[in-house]
Structure formats: structure tokens, C-alpha cells
Amino acid sequence: MSVVTVQLGQCGNQVGQELYDVICCDAQQGQRKPYCKASCERFFRQNTRGDLVARAVLIDMEPKVINRSMRKAAESGRWTYGEASHFSQKQGSGNNWANGFCVHGPRHREVVEELVRREVEHCDRVSGLMALMSVAGGTGSGVGTYVTQCLRDTYPKSFVVNHLTWPYEAGEVIVQNYNSALTLSHLYQLSDAVLVHENDTVHRICSRLLRIKHISFSDVNKVIAHQLGSVLQPALTADSQGVYSRSPVGIDWQVSAPSGAERSRSLTGSSFNTSLANLLILRGKDVYSAETGGFEDPALYTSWLSPDAAFTSWKSPVPFNKYEKSATLVSNSQALLRPLDNMVRNAWNMFASRAYVHQYVRFGISEEDFLDSFTSLEQLVSSYSQLC
Amino acid sequence: MTQSVVVQVGQCGNQVGCRFWDLALREHAHVNKTGVYDEALSSFFRNVDSRKADSGACAVGGRIQHLKARAVLVDMEEGVVNEILQGPLREVFDSTQLLTDVSGSGNNWAVGHMTYGSAYREQIVDKLRKAAEHCDCLQCFFLIHSMGGGTGSGLGTRVLSLLEEEFPDVCRIVTSVYPSAEDDVITSPYNSVLAMNELTEYANCVIPVENQSLVDIVNKIKHMSDGGMAGPVIKKDSTIISGRGGTSGMEKPFDAMNNIVANLLLNITSSARFEGSLNMDLNEIAMNLVPFPRLHYLMPSLTPLYTLADVNVPTRRLDQMFSDAFSKDHQLIRADPKHSLYLACALIVRGNVQVSDLRRNIERLRPSLPFVSWNQEGWKTGLCSVPPVGHSHSLLALANNTCVKSRFIDLRERFTRLYRKKAHLHHYLDVEGMEQSFFSEAVTSLSSLIEEYNQLDATKNKVIHDAPRLSIAT
Ligand SMILES: Nc1nc2c(ncn2[C@@H]2O[C@H](COP(=O)(O)OP(=O)(O)OP(=O)(O)O)[C@@H](O)[C@H]2O)c(=O)[nH]1
Ligand SMILES: Nc1nc2c(ncn2[C@@H]2O[C@H](COP(=O)(O)OP(=O)(O)OP(=O)(O)O)[C@@H](O)[C@H]2O)c(=O)[nH]1
Ligand SMILES: [Mg+2]
Ligand SMILES: [Mg+2]
Numbered sequence: 001m002s003v004v005t006v007q008l009g010q011c012g013n014q015v016g017q018e019l020y021d022v023i024c025c026d027a028q029q030g031q032r033k034p035y036c037k038a039s040c041e042r043f044f045r046q047n048t049r050g051d052l053v054a055r056a057v058l059i060d061m062e063p064k065v066i067n068r069s070m071r072k073a074a075e076s077g078r079w080t081y082g083e084a085s086h087f088s089q090k091q092g093s094g095n096n097w098a099n100g101f102c103v104h105g106p107r108h109r110e111v112v113e114e115l116v117r118r119e120v121e122h123c124d125r126v127s128g129l130m131a132l133m134s135v136a137g138g139t140g141s142g143v144g145t146y147v148t149q150c151l152r153d154t155y156p157k158s159f160v161v162n163h164l165t166w167p168y169e170a171g172e173v174i175v176q177n178y179n180s181a182l183t184l185s186h187l188y189q190l191s192d193a194v195l196v197h198e199n200d201t202v203h204r205i206c207s208r209l210l211r212i213k214h215i216s217f218s219d220v221n222k223v224i225a226h227q228l229g230s231v232l233q234p235a236l237t238a239d240s241q242g243v244y245s246r247s248p249v250g251i252d253w254q255v256s257a258p259s260g261a262e263r264s265r266s267l268t269g270s271s272f273n274t275s276l277a278n279l280l281i282l283r284g285k286d287v288y289s290a291e292t293g294g295f296e297d298p299a300l301y302t303s304w305l306s307p308d309a310a311f312t313s314w315k316s317p318v319p320f321n322k323y324e325k326s327a328t329l330v331s332n333s334q335a336l337l338r339p340l341d342n343m344v345r346n347a348w349n350m351f352a353s354r355a356y357v358h359q360y361v362r363f364g365i366s367e368e369d370f371l372d373s374f375t376s377l378e379q380l381v382s383s384y385s386q387l388c
Numbered sequence: 389m390t391q392s393v394v395v396q397v398g399q400c401g402n403q404v405g406c407r408f409w410d411l412a413l414r415e416h417a418h419v420n421k422t423g424v425y426d427e428a429l430s431s432f433f434r435n436v437d438s439r440k441a442d443s444g445a446c447a448v449g450g451r452i453q454h455l456k457a458r459a460v461l462v463d464m465e466e467g468v469v470n471e472i473l474q475g476p477l478r479e480v481f482d483s484t485q486l487l488t489d490v491s492g493s494g495n496n497w498a499v500g501h502m503t504y505g506s507a508y509r510e511q512i513v514d515k516l517r518k519a520a521e522h523c524d525c526l527q528c529f530f531l532i533h534s535m536g537g538g539t540g541s542g543l544g545t546r547v548l549s550l551l552e553e554e555f556p557d558v559c560r561i562v563t564s565v566y567p568s569a570e571d572d573v574i575t576s577p578y579n580s581v582l583a584m585n586e587l588t589e590y591a592n593c594v595i596p597v598e599n600q601s602l603v604d605i606v607n608k609i610k611h612m613s614d615g616g617m618a619g620p621v622i623k624k625d626s627t628i629i630s631g632r633g634g635t636s637g638m639e640k641p642f643d644a645m646n647n648i649v650a651n652l653l654l655n656i657t658s659s660a661r662f663e664g665s666l667n668m669d670l671n672e673i674a675m676n677l678v679p680f681p682r683l684h685y686l687m688p689s690l691t692p693l694y695t696l697a698d699v700n701v702p703t704r705r706l707d708q709m710f711s712d713a714f715s716k717d718h719q720l721i722r723a724d725p726k727h728s729l730y731l732a733c734a735l736i737v738r739g740n741v742q743v744s745d746l747r748r749n750i751e752r753l754r755p756s757l758p759f760v761s762w763n764q765e766g767w768k769t770g771l772c773s774v775p776p777v778g779h780s781h782s783l784l785a786l787a788n789n790t791c792v793k794s795r796f797i798d799l800r801e802r803f804t805r806l807y808r809k810k811a812h813l814h815h816y817l818d819v820e821g822m823e824q825s826f827f828s829e830a831v832t833s834l835s836s837l838i839e840e841y842n843q844l845d846a847t848k849n850k851v852i853h854d855a856p857r858l859s860i861a862t
Contacts, residue, residue: 010667063389063427064663090525091390094671138675170750172666172769174676174732203747215744217665345854349762352855355679371858378860 002042002123003232005056005130006116006147009093009140010065011165012133013058014217017069018225019132020044020054024079026229026321035318038234044079045122052079055123057115058086059147061093061104061139085119087111093138097179098363100142112147113154120155128159136167136176141183145190152190162191163228166198166339175356177347182365184340185373188380195231196336197224226321230328235281235314274387275300275333277310283326284319290327302387337384344377389427389448390527390660392670393519394459395547398493398500398540400565401533402461402468403642407650408532409457409480415654418777419662425452428661432458434522445522458522460485460515462547464504464539465492484518487511493538497579498819498826500542506821508543513550520555527660528559528670530653531591535583536567536576545586552590559671561656562591563649566721566795568600569802575812577802578827584796585830588837592674593684595652596792598721602645605693608717609644612694651776652688652720655784658738658772666743668736668770676768677732677788683840686734686786687725689718692779706741706781710749713785714757721795728791729848730759732766739781741771760844761852793841800834807831 007016020043027039044052054073058066058081066088070081087108093100120126129151133140144162151160164183167176187194202223206215210223278300282290296307320326350356351370360370396405416429425435427448435446437453446453457480463469466488472478473486487508493500520526529551533540551560564587567576587594659668678684691712712718713735714726737746746769759766776782806812807827816822 014665062667062669064667068663091527091671092667092669094669095675096671168747170747170754170765170767172746172767173672174763174766174768203744207744213744214742215747216742220743345857346762346765348857349855353679353762355762356675358681359675359678374858375860378858382860 001125001127002055003128003130004116004119004123004126005054005132006059006112006144006151007056007069008059008131008133008144008147009137010060010134011137012131012140012144013060013065013069015163015165015221015224016056016058016132017072018218018221019228020056020073020079021076022222022225022229022321023233024052024076026233028078029322032318035234035316041124042127042232042234047082053082053085054079055119056081056085057112057119059088059112059115059139059143061089061100061143062091063088082119085115087115093142095136095173095175095179096138096359096363097142097145097182098360098365100138100140100144101146101182102142102364104139105143105146108143109146109150113150116151116154126155126158128161129155130161130163132163134165134167135180135183136165136171136173137179140165141179145183145186148187148190159192160190161193161195162187163195164197165224166196166200168199168203169339169342175359177343177350178356178360178370180343181347181373181377182370184343184380185376188376195228195330197227198339227328230283230320230326231281231330233283233316233320235283235316273334274302275310275331276302276305276387277332278312279330280311280313281328281330282313282315283328284317284323285325287315287317287325290315334384334387337381340377340384341381344374344381348374389431390525390670391431391458391523392528392530392657392660393516393523393526394432394457394530394532395462395516395551396459397462397531397533397544397547398537399463399465399468399534400537400642401531401540401544402463402472404563404565404646404649405459405461405532406472406475406477407643407646408653409459409477411647411650411654413455413480415777419774423452425450425455429455431661432657434458455480457481457485458519460487460512460519462487462508462512462539462543463492464489464500464543466490485515487515493542494815495536495573495575495579496538496815496819497542497575497582498816498822500538500540500544501546501582502542502819502821504539504543505546509546509550512547513554516547516551516554520558526555526558528561529555530657531560531562532649532653533562534565534567535580536565536571536573537579540565541579541583545583545590548586548590559674560590560592561670561673562587562594563653564594564596565649566596566598566799568598568603569798571599575806575815577799577806578812578816580799581803581834582826582830584799584837585826585833588682588684588833591684593678593686595656595686595688595786596721596795597649597652597688598795599645601720601722602648605648605717605720606644609694648690648693648720652690652784654776655690655736655738655782656786658774659736659770662772662774664770664772664774666769666771668734668768668772672768672770673734673786677734677786679731679763679788680840682837683731683788685792686788687723687792688720689713689785689787690720691718691783693718706745707749707752709781709783710735710753713783714753721792723789723791723794725787725789725791726757728758728789729845730757730763730766731788731790731844732763732768733757733759733788734768734770734786736770736772736784736786737781738772738783739775739779740773741781743771746771758848761847790841790845793838793845796834796838796841800831800838803831803834 007013027036047053060066074080133144135141202220206212206219301310396402433455437444469488533544691709
């Protein structure tokens with residue numbers, strides 16, 4: 001079972017490179033043949049020289065970042081990117097989602113699809129496709145959304161997952177709320193699961209927990225890569241009889257909210273974080289005796305889903321990244337409601353003044369398109385805030 | 389990699405442009421130790437081997453033969469361009485990039501715009517196309533000119549509209565040198581207002597620079613380096629004011645001022661030339677800083693300007709740099725952005741600076757800087773890993789701030805003072821193609837621009853509620 005990733009834009013290509021590094025390092029640790037074999041098969045293929053080659057396609061609309069990621073991978077000495085698995089152009093999408101989605105995406109559709117197809121053909125079995133990208137720029141968000149749409153069409157039965165890097169609240173990109181809104185409103189309909197890392201949260205992890213003084217994107221990406229790696233690495237499940245078969249991205253999150261419930265907008269009122277579903281991944285020593293009852297409390301979940309259905313745990317005695325024990329929680333909950341609501345509010349306030357809209361109209365996104373996106377995001381905000 | 393073409397028009401445009409080429413060459417010589425023509429160099433320079441056929445262009449990756457600036461030089465007199473051709477930069481340009489006439493525009497916008505604009509239209513377009521053909525991905529035109537004279541102001545803005553006509557998809561960033569109140573050109577208010585009409589219409593971004601501010605900065609630096617202050621010393625190899633170490637010999641009157649403008653250009657283009665963990669492409673500037681098409685005037689401030697001896701601890705100096713960018717004495721146009729309203733602000737940072745440094749400083753400065761209600765987080769940042777020569781880091785801030793209107797109001801006043809008396813008007817109206825309506829249209833355009841800033845300003849201290857959200861059927 002293999003996973004093919006598509007790294008898009010600066011962020012996608014930088015996070016992706018760290019991710020493969022973490023996974024490769026972890027897989028090659030110590031004497032644990034089956035785990036290593038399962039992990040390598042999942043994320044790497046071997047070229048004729050026997051080197052590990054990431055099952056990844058690198059896409060950007062400018063060359064600098066991809067060059068750097070490929071160089072860094074090669075310098076690791078452990079793995080590389082495929083020599084021909086990348087596609088870049090000369091000039092980025094200029095932080096403009098419309099430029100990425102309406103212009104660059106369609107223009108390069110065939111090349112990108114061909115690269116993905118080649119990577120997929122290298123796999124015996126594909127368990128999922130994962131697009132890594134930020135939502136704030138133009139390429140990752142715009143081209144990424146377009147490519148996700150293409151993947152959905154080409155591989156209707158495969159799992160299509162997006163890993164999104166959520167921008168810092170005080171951004172590096174001023175139109176980030178527009179770009180995020182347009183991305184999320186589309187992915188919401190296309191993607192099987194959306195994994196999100198907020199830059200602000202990860203930055204706090206770097207400063208408060210890791211006590212890094214001068215935090216660079218590379219530090220932030222290492223944290224993301226570790227968390228993501230521990231989710232994606234093979235894990236044993238109760239029914240797998242010692243075979244690492246669990247689809248790494250097979251997290252079934254498609255639970256729809258019941259309709260007709262009272263609509264509440266008071267996000268600040270209740271601070272309780274209701275979950276739809278939680279996945280707990282335990283790795284290392286004593287995982288089978290770990291007490292996970294706390295995650296099965298019905299009060300954590302919506303009334304219409306029993307904890308049995310809402311809570312899953314994967315356990316693996318193989319330690320991750322030399323940690324004696326590690327636990328990773330993937331939560332589909334109201335945790336993202338606040339950043340989502342902030343993003344929609346900020347974008348909507350900007351839209352009320354029609355600020356920057358002309359930049360999008362220029363590339364074919366109309367005011368109505370914006371309104372459609374806002375409508376579907378309000379729906380999403382409302383669904384999540386009604387969980388109880 | 390993308391390429392850009394610099395179009396320098398008139399005396400000021402050409403003199404500033406040459407400082408830019410000099411410093412750019414120096415910067416690349418400092419970074420590029422291998423003598424290989426690399427992507428970074430290719431963004432503003434061609435590599436030409438005269439022994440080879442078809443103009444002898446060499447691809448990236450080969451040895452540096454002859455570097456030719458991606459530039460078009462236009463002046464309607466010969467003096468300045470001839471001086472360049474006799475100076476140390478002569479090798480950087482060849483005759484096909486130049487366009488000159490003999491008599492100049494006599495500080496008359498109409499002569500530059502109408503007379504020469506019509507006479508040289510084909511030749512100009514031809515030279516622009518040639519320069520564009522040499523690029524494999526042309527991203528941006530940088531127009532450099534002054535507002536006060538006749539050629540830069542009149543013909544320069546004519547070139548701008550030709551650019552929009554011929555290359556509608558290529559970004560147009562204009563650096564405009566505004567005259568000081570006591571400018572020796574009497575008609576400079578006319579020329580400036582007439583030119584502004586065109587800038588507002590045809591530019592994607594305008595970076596206004598004011599001679600008065602440049603003079604003030606240069607005087608202050610001179611004062612410091614003359615030992616007027618005990619302790620702090622200006623680094624001698626800094627590129628900010630000194631031409632030393634570069635290719636040029638004697639300094640000319642405007643050189644120190646023009647070096648500052650050249651540094652501004654070096655910083656803006658740094659991300660297009662070098663790597664960084666947060667690239668800021670040239671097309672991202674307008675995208676992030678221009679919320680409404682006409683409001684595209686971005687006020688620059690540059691630090692370090694007054695490089696002091698290295699006595700403080702590094703982090704304090706770094707944070708100081710961020711504070712300085714918002715202080716009055718680092719603005720390249722007289723203005724007080726802190727006490728007006730920001731529509732958006734970009735920080736273009738070079739050197740060994742990390743995201744955490746950006747975050748810390750934005751957090752710190754944000755409370756003292758008023759932003760428009762719908763853009764409270766209106767920051768755009770870029771990190772380029774290569775610092776300017778002689779510095780460990782540098783910062784260029786570009787602010788889209790309503791205080792730029794005070795300069796425009798000044799300008800309108802000076803214009804009106806002349807226009808009421810119809811002073812010198814006949815010099816303009818005698819020019820074929822020029823009509824009095826151009827004056828009234830230009831001043832109307834300027835007034836409506838000021839009014840647009842006023843309206844945004846009026847929202848400043850008001851409590852603005854969130855726009856009522858869309859309600860959806862549940
Ligand atoms: N965590 C993390 N975030 C990043 C990184 N690089 C960029 N970002 C974030 O990504 C957003 C900017 O998007 P980019 O990925 O740089 O843009 P892009 O997809 O290349 O699109 P264009 O450059 O506009 O064509 C901002 O929110 C940044 O905070 C990175 O390496 N790590
Ligand atoms: N900063 C700076 N300002 C200059 C320079 N040269 C001229 N100026 C200013 O530019 C204005 C005059 O415009 P010029 O550029 O000399 O005129 P021109 O474009 O050559 O037009 P004509 O001479 O009328 O044909 C005045 O405000 C001068 O102070 C220069 O090298 N640097
Ligand atoms: Mg990019
Ligand atoms: Mg002149």
C-alpha cells in the first residue's frame with residue numbers, strides 16, 4: 001500500500017521535504033524489518049541504483065523552492081526525489097488564488113496529471129493521494145485546489161487527502177483570507193479529509209515547548225513533519241494480525257451533521273470542544289496497556305454518535321523517531337472553528353469594501369464566485385458550531 | 389527565474405538608473421565568486437559574447453563574458469547619456485539600448501509627452517520589444533524618472549502608457565522622484581500634476597521618492613561621517629551612500645542621493661534575484677499592497693540608512709531596524725505614516741533574519757500603527773537570505789498609507805498657485821497636441837485621488853463593526 005504525495009507551492013515543497021526526511025529517518029532506525037519495509041514501500045520506490053526515491057510529485061510555478069528541496073533531499077544521502085518528478089515554471093502565482101486556479105492550473109493540467117500518473121504506476125497498490133500545500137499563497141492554494149479537483153476526477157475511488165498549512169494570523173500575505181476562503185470552500189467538496197496545521201500553533205510549540213530562540217520555517221516544518229509522520233507511518237490495528245495494512249489515510253471522517261438544529265453563533269460562549277471523531281495513535285513501549293478511557297467519554301462527542309463509532313485508536317509497539325513512547329491525536333472537532341470563523345470574518349469584512357477584488361476579477365474569479373465560497377463556508381462554520 | 393527590464397528616462401532617471409547598475413554589479417560580484425553567469429545575474433543582466441553570432445547571448449551556467457544591463461535609456465538631450473558612455477559603466481550598455489535627441493524638453497511636460505512622444509513612439513516601442521525578446525520570462529518593467537522636468541515626466545509617462553499597451557500582462561513599477569518645494573524648475577508643479585494623471589492611470593505601483601527627503605538623509609549621514617558625532621562611525625564599505633569600491637570614480641552632486649534610491653531598487657528586486665525562505669515575487673507587491681486600482685502609491689522607507697559602529701548586541705540592532713523603518717527620518721518621502729492610516733504594509737527583509745524575528749517585531753509594532761478596519765492584519769513580508777554588501781541585514785518597508793495625500797495636496801497647491809495666474813501656460817499650449825483641458829483633467833484626477841484617501845482616512849478613529857455575515861438556511 002503506497003501513498004503518492006503532490007507537493008505544491010513554496011510551503012508544500014518545504015514541508016514535504018521535511019516530511020520525507022522524518023519518515024525515512026524513522027524507518028531506518030534500528031532493527032525492525034517489517035516496519036521499515038512497510039514504511040519504505042508506502043512512501044518510497046527504488047530506482048535502478050537502489051536508492052530510495054520519494055513517491056512525490058513536486059509542483060511550483062517558480063523554480064527556486066523546488067531546486068532547493070531537491071538539493072536538500074539529495075544531500076541527506078538517504079533518499080532523493082525522482083529526477084523527473086517535478087514541474088516548475090518561471091514565475092509564481094503572485095499570491096493570487098485566481099491566477100493559480102484559473103490560469104496556471106488549467107494550463108499545466110496535462111503535465112501534472114502525467115507526473116502523478118507515472119508515480120501512481122510505480123506503486124503496486126495505491127492507498128491514497130495526498131496534496132501538501134499552504135492556503136495563503138497563490139500556487140499551493142490555487143493550483144493545489146485545481147490539482148485536487150483533477151485527482152478527484154482521475155482517481156474517483158482513491159482516498160484524496162489534503163494537508164494544509166494555515167497561515168499565521170498576522171500574515172505574510174495580505175490577501176491570505178481570500179485565498180484561504182476560496183481554497184477551503186472548494187476542498188470541502190472535493191477532499192476526503194483535510195489535515196490542518198496552523199502556523200501560529202506550531203510556532204508556539206517551537207518557542208514554548210522546544211524553546212527555540214530564532215525560529216525558522218525549517219523548525220516549524222520539522223514539527224509539522226514529525227506530527228504528520230507519526231500519523232502516516234504504518235501502525236498495527238487489532239484486526240491486522242501483525243500485518244501493516246492499515247490505510248494510512250483511511251480515516252473515515254465523513255460524518256454529516258443532522259439538519260434542523262438550532263443555529264448558534266456564540267463561539268466565545270462555550271469553550272468546550274465537541275468532537276465528531278478522534279483518532280489516537282500510540283507508538284512505542286507499553287502501548288497495549290495504555291489507558292485510553294478518557295478518549296471514550298461520551299461527553300466529548302456529539303449525542304448522535306457513540307464513542308465506539310467516534311473514537312479509533314491505532315497502536316504499534318514500534319517506537320516512532322526514537323521516542324520511547326509517543327501519542328498523536330487527530331481530531332475532527334470544533335478546534336478549527338475559531339480560526340475558520342476568524343478567517344471567514346476577516347475575508348468578509350474585506351469583501352464588504354470590495355478591497356482587492358479587482359485582482360481576482362482580472363484572472364476570472366467574479367464577485368459571485370466569492371459569494372458562493374462565502375456561502376459554503378458559512379454553512380461549514382454553522383455545521384461545526386452546532387455540534388453538541 | 390524571471391527577468392526585469394529597467395527603463396530610465398530623462399536626466400534624473402538615467403542618473404539614478406546608473407547608480408542602480410553600479411551597485412547591482414557590485415552586489416553580484418560580492419555574492420558570485422565563481423564567475424559563472426547564474427540565474428541571479430540573469431534577472432537584470434544579459435551575458436553576451438561578442439564573438440558569437442546572433443547578438444551572442446550566452447545561457448545561464450556558462451562563464452561571464454560581457455554583462456549587459458537589461459535596460460533602455462532614453463533622454464532627449466545627449467549630455468547625461470554621453471557621460472555614461474564615457475564613464476566606467478559604458479560596457480554595460482550598447483548603442484541599441486539608447487535613444488537620445490539633442491535639445492531636451494526644456495522642463496516642459498508637453499514637449500516630452502506630445503512632441504517627443506509622437507516623434508519617437510516607434511523607436512521606443514522597438515527598443516522595448518528588443519529588450520523584452522532577450523528575456524525568457526519578463527516579469528516586470530521598472531520605470532525610473534523625475535516628475536519635475538520635461539523628459540522624464542512627459543516622455544516617461546508616455547513610455548508608461550506604451551508599456552501598458554504593448555505588454556499588458558507585465559507588471560509596471562515606477563520609481564518617481566518628486567521635486568522639493570524649492571525646486572529650481574519653476575514649472576515642476578505643472579509637470580508633476582500632468583505626470584501624476586498618467587501614473588494613476590497606467591502604473592501598477594508607484595514608489596514616490598522626494599528630493600527633499602533624500603537631501604535631509606544625505607546631510608545627516610555626512611554630518612555623522614564627518615565625525616560630527618562621537619563614537620558612531622559610518623562603515624566605509626556600505627553601499628548606502630558611498631560609490632567607493634564600485635566602478636565609478638568621482639562622485640557627482642546627485643550621486644549620494646541617487647545611491648539611496650538605487651538601494652531601494654536593489655532591495656525591491658532582491659527576492660527576484662536571490663533565494664530566501666519566504667520569497668516575495670515582484671508580482672506579489674501589487675497583489676498585496678494595492679486594494680483599489682488607483683491607490684497604488686507605496687511610500688518607501690529604508691534601513692539601515694545611518695549605519696553605526698557595531699557596538700550593540702545583534703538582536704537589539706535587528707529590532708531597532710524594524711522600529712526605524714517606521715520613524716520619520718527613514719522615509720524617502722516626507723510623511724508621518726504612524727499618525728495616518730495604513731491600507732497595507734510590506735516588509736522586505738534581507739540577511740540572516742528568521743520568521744520569529746518578523747513575528748516578534750510585527751507584534752511589537754502593530755499596536756502603534758493604525759490599519760484600516762478591513763485590513764487589520766495588512767502585513768506582507770519577504771525574507772531574502774542575501775544581505776546587501778557591507779551589512780548583515782536590511783529592511784525596506786513599502787507602505788500604502790493615506791498620509792501620502794499630504795504630499796499630493798502640497799503639490800496641488802503649488803500647481804494652483806501657478807495655474808491661477810496662467811503662468812507659463814502658453815509654453816505648453818503652443819505644443820502641438822496639447823490642450824488646456826489636459827491641465828484641468830489632471831488636477832481633477834489628482835483631487836479625486838486625494839478624495840479617495842480622505843474617505844478612507846475618515847474611517848480612522850471610528851468604531852467599525854464587522855460587516856453583517858451572510859445568513860444561510862439551516
Ligand atoms: N509552515 C510553513 N509555512 C510556510 C512555509 N513557506 C510558506 N509558508 C506559509 O505559506 C503561506 C504562503 O504561501 P506559499 O506556500 O509561500 O505560496 P505559494 O504556494 O508558493 O504561492 P505563490 O508564491 O503565491 O505562487 C504563508 O502563510 C506562509 O506562512 C514553510 O516552509 N512552512
Ligand atoms: N534625485 C535626483 N533628482 C534629480 C536628478 N537629476 C535631476 N533631478 C531632479 O529632477 C527634476 C528635473 O528633471 P530632470 O530629470 O533633470 O529633467 P529631464 O527629465 O531630463 O527633462 P528635461 O531636462 O526637461 O528634458 C528636478 O526636480 C531635479 O531636482 C538626479 O540625478 N537625482
Ligand atoms: Mg511561491
Ligand atoms: Mg534633461
